[in-house]
Amino acid sequence: MPNILPASELRSKMAFVLSALRKEGAPCFVTKSGRAVAALLPIDLYDRLISALEDRLDEDDMRLASEVREARGEYKAKKSLSLSETKRLLGR
Secondary structure (H helix, E strand, O other): OOOOHHHHHHHHHHHHHHHHHHHHHOEEEEEEEEEEEEEEEEEEHHHHHHHHHHHHHHHHHHHHHHHHHHHHHHHHHHOOOOOOHHHHHHOO
């Protein structure tokens, strides 16, 4: 299967494209006027990509939550700077 397919050919070749996606496991890029407009990919590849993205976002969320807890602790312990102190340190 060609990995790049003009949109004008997609309808007539959809069954072939879907079969090739399943067999080859490689994405197919759809173009219109010579520019990529879509990517068709096997569902298992999609699931792996989404899962990896969600894992990464969860890691970022956990890191951010940890930083917020730390900042709140510093604020409660009076280890934070006032706005005027921050501006002074930044030279503003």
